Amino acid sequence: xxxxxxxxxxxxxxxxxxxxxxxxxxxxxxxxxxxxxxxxxxxxxxxxxxxxxxxxxxxxxxxxxxxxxxxxxxxxxxxxxxxxxxxxxxxxxxxxxxxxxxxxxxxxxxxxxxxxxxxxxxxxxxxxxxxxxxxxxxxxxxxxxxxxxxxxxxxxxxxxxxxxxxxxxxxxxxxxxxxxxxxxxxxxxxxxxxxx
Amino acid sequence: xxxxxxxxxxxxxxxxxxxxxxxxxxxxxxxxxxxxxxxxxxxxxxxxxxxxxxxxxxxxxxxxxxxxxxxxxxxxxxxxxxxxxxxxxxxxxxxxxxxxxxxxxxxxxxxxxxxxxxxxxxxxxxxxxxxxxxxxxxxxxxxxxxxxxxxxxxxxxxxxxxxxxxxxxxxxxxxxxxxxxxxxxxxxxxxxxxxxxxxxxxxxxxxxxxxxxxxxxxxxxxxxxxxxxxxxxxxxxxxxxxxxxxxxxxxxxxxxxxxxxxxxxxxxxxxxxxxxxxxxxxxxxxxxxxxxxxxxxxxxxxxxxxxxxxxxxxxxxxxxxxxxxxxxxxxxxxxxxxxxxxxxxxxxxxxxxxxxxxxxxxxxxxxxxxxxxxxxxxxxxxxxxxxxxxxxxxxxxxxxxxxxxxxxxxxxxxxxxxxxxxxxxxxxxxxxxxxxxxxxxxxxxxxxxxxxxxxxxxxxxxxxxxxxxxxxxxxx
Numbered sequence: 152x153x154x155x156x157x158x159x160x161x162x163x164x165x166x167x168x169x170x171x172x173x174x175x176x177x178x179x180x181x182x183x184x185x186x187x188x189x190x191x192x193x194x195x196x197x198x199x200x201x202x203x204x205x206x207x208x209x210x211x212x213x214x215x216x217x218x219x220x221x222x223x224x225x226x227x228x229x230x231x232x233x234x235x236x237x238x239x240x241x242x243x244x245x246x247x248x249x250x251x252x253x254x255x256x257x258x259x260x261x262x263x264x265x266x267x268x269x270x271x272x273x274x275x276x277x278x279x280x281x282x283x284x285x286x287x288x289x290x291x292x293x294x295x296x297x298x299x300x301x302x303x304x305x306x307x308x309x310x311x312x313x314x315x316x317x318x319x320x321x322x323x324x325x326x327x328x329x330x331x332x333x334x335x336x337x338x339x340x341x342x343x344x345x346x347x
Numbered sequence: 348x349x350x351x352x353x354x355x356x357x358x359x360x361x362x363x364x365x366x367x368x369x370x371x372x373x374x375x376x377x378x379x380x381x382x383x384x385x386x387x388x389x390x391x392x393x394x395x396x397x398x399x400x401x402x403x404x405x406x407x408x409x410x411x412x413x414x415x416x417x418x419x420x421x422x423x424x425x426x427x428x429x430x431x432x433x434x435x436x437x438x439x440x441x442x443x444x445x446x447x448x449x450x451x452x453x454x455x456x457x458x459x460x461x462x463x464x465x466x467x468x469x470x471x472x473x474x475x476x477x478x479x480x481x482x483x484x485x486x487x488x489x490x491x492x493x494x495x496x497x498x499x500x501x502x503x504x505x506x507x508x509x510x511x512x513x514x515x516x517x518x519x520x521x522x523x524x525x526x527x528x529x530x531x532x533x534x535x536x537x538x539x540x541x542x543x544x545x546x547x548x549x550x551x552x553x554x555x556x557x558x559x560x561x562x563x564x565x566x567x568x569x570x571x572x573x574x575x576x577x578x579x580x581x582x583x584x585x586x587x588x589x590x591x592x593x594x595x596x597x598x599x600x601x602x603x604x605x606x607x608x609x610x611x612x613x614x615x616x617x618x619x620x621x622x623x624x625x626x627x628x629x630x631x632x633x634x635x636x637x638x639x640x641x642x643x644x645x646x647x648x649x650x651x652x653x654x655x656x657x658x659x660x661x662x663x664x665x666x667x668x669x670x671x672x673x674x675x676x677x678x679x680x681x682x683x684x685x686x687x688x689x690x691x692x693x694x695x696x697x698x699x700x701x702x703x704x705x706x707x708x709x710x711x712x713x714x715x716x717x718x719x720x721x722x723x724x725x726x727x728x729x730x731x732x733x734x735x736x737x738x739x740x741x742x743x744x745x746x747x748x749x750x751x752x753x754x755x756x757x758x759x760x761x762x763x764x765x766x767x768x769x770x771x772x773x774x775x776x777x778x779x780x781x782x783x784x785x786x787x788x789x790x791x792x793x794x795x796x797x798x799x800x801x802x803x804x805x806x807x808x809x810x811x812x813x814x815x816x817x818x819x820x821x822x823x
Contacts, residue, residue: 213709286644287707288783329768
């Protein structure tokens with residue numbers, strides 16, 4: 152073998168090695184981008200154009216069983232039920248982050264929010280919300296409480312909240328929290344004080 | 348650089364497509380596959396009026412699988428453990444393909460959907476047979492597929508003792524779900540390749556046991572034993588024998604003898620449901636949550652909430668007995684009870700106190716709950732609305748919760764007392780609390796440790812004993 156052939160082989164081997172590393176890098180990048188895209192999609196892009204508005208979220212924490220009040224900026228639609236839905240989707244977006252202190256089902260979402268009269272909200276969640284929700288009295292209570300007080304904090308007219316799953320009434324969220332009832336924001340407010 | 352970019356695009360496209368493969372619509376029904384290594388379920392989709400199975404889902408548990416799509420062409424490489432790659436080729440919308448290089452005709456067209464390849468259910472056995480070279484048995488109507496000689500055949504042996512016993516024998520230990528209803532015990536085998544060993548319907552001319560029926564459907568097998576009186580099933584011989592016999596006549600809960608020392612959760616030891624006590628006395632009714640197919644929270648993959656709370660319930664019952672307090676369990680075996688049944692039975696038993704037990708793998712320590720209901724001015728002796736019956740007892744329930752929390756505190760167990768929107772507590776017409784235990788520290792397994800459960804059980808029992816004087820006796 153001539154020296155020239157050897158050099159050529161060495162160069163090709165280097166190129167192959169480089170391509171392998173590049174391919175591995177791209178694989179990781181694609182996985183990262185997909186995860187990020189999924190999280191961003193869940194975290195909800197604004198439903199409408201306009202300036203972001205500060206909204207109050209009550210975020211649950213499983214480790215110490217508390218609800219923490221926080222503010223995030225969300226672009227809110229002008230219509231009231233759409234606004235309520237955007238607030239709840241922002242709340243779900245927090246829970247769907249990989250670093251969430253209170254993880255819920257991966258594809259959980261709020262399908263719609265309906266108003267009965269002026270003071271009662273019916274929150275229609277998707278099946279993934281309930282089917283994949285961690286089971287436990289406290290874990291489920293934290294979710295329900297955070298939904299009710301978050302809605303009430305951003306739409307103070309809402310005094311009662313009912314949660315549906317896929318448009319249907321369900322007996323419990325994941326085996327514990329009662330979903331057949333209407334939740335009174337004032338009752339939940341007491342619970343939240345206990346949880347803070 | 349252009350080559351590199353091209354490769355990168357190709358690679359990214361492949362990765363993206365693979366990601367798409369894992370995001371398909373949910374299955375309508377399932378095929379259960381039993382192999383010597385594992386048992387698993389494959390979703391079936393209804394296409395063109397017949398069930399289809401995904402090739403990747405079918406083959407992945409049996410070896411490594413690499414599937415690629417080029418236009419309408421579907422190519423899959425299957426490598427059995429320790430073997431060499433074997434190739435399958437099909438074309439979307441065509442019924443002809445190749446398996447291991449040989450021509451293969453499907454009874455219906457191959458389907459490509461959402462980046463996945465599907466074949467009719469009826470050929471799954473032939474395809475696996477050609478790839479593995481094993482004998483395959485497919486029960487298409489029952490959606491069950493057996494690879495190799497994995498079938499487990501049971502034996503039936505009726506012993507005409509007093510009462511009669513039907514012995515179900517299996518070649519290896521089994522763990523079916525057991526459901527009982529008056530005059531019937533149903534054993535459901537989801538993961539065990541149980542098949543019929545003779546006639547599927549065996550009648551008996553016996554005063555207690557009238558027959559046994561085997562059936563298979565929807566990827567599972569069932570054995571139904573029917574009788575003329577309530578039946579129960581017990582495991583023996585390390586799970587290789589199940590004995591079905593008459594359930595003992597239930598003593599009234601209030602007349603129960605002091606319970607035996609607590610034993611580990613044994614889902615195969617059904618005990619009759621409580622009956623209304625005949626005479627007034629102080630009775631605590633303990634409700635271990637969940638049971639049967641409702642496992643509650645998966646504390647760990649092998650430790651369901653239903654087992655943790657049953658073991659804890661037995662300990663609480665024992666600790667209450669040590670303090671002279673009679674206690675009954677709403678379930679003392681792995682049976683499913685609906686929330687409404689729990690409330691109905693509890694209210695019928697008229698206990699002085701109802702304690703629901705739960706377990707979770709999130710958080711830490713013990714949470715004591717009372718019902719989240721608005722206070723109502725209701726007389727406990729009057730007519731109570733079903734949905735808010737507990738509202739009449741909130742003060743007493745709060746006293747018990749506080750007392751139990753104080754006992755937990757004295758044992759230095761992390762605890763909190765909270766309101767909870769928990770069913771069936773709202774429907775209970777008696778003082779009621781719910782106790783949810785979480786691991787005492789970061790180690791989830793500790794939730795089932797005898798020492799931890801004993802401390803919690805002692806706290807609950809001591810807390811109840813401390814407020815006993817405040818609680819009403821059982822109403823006649």
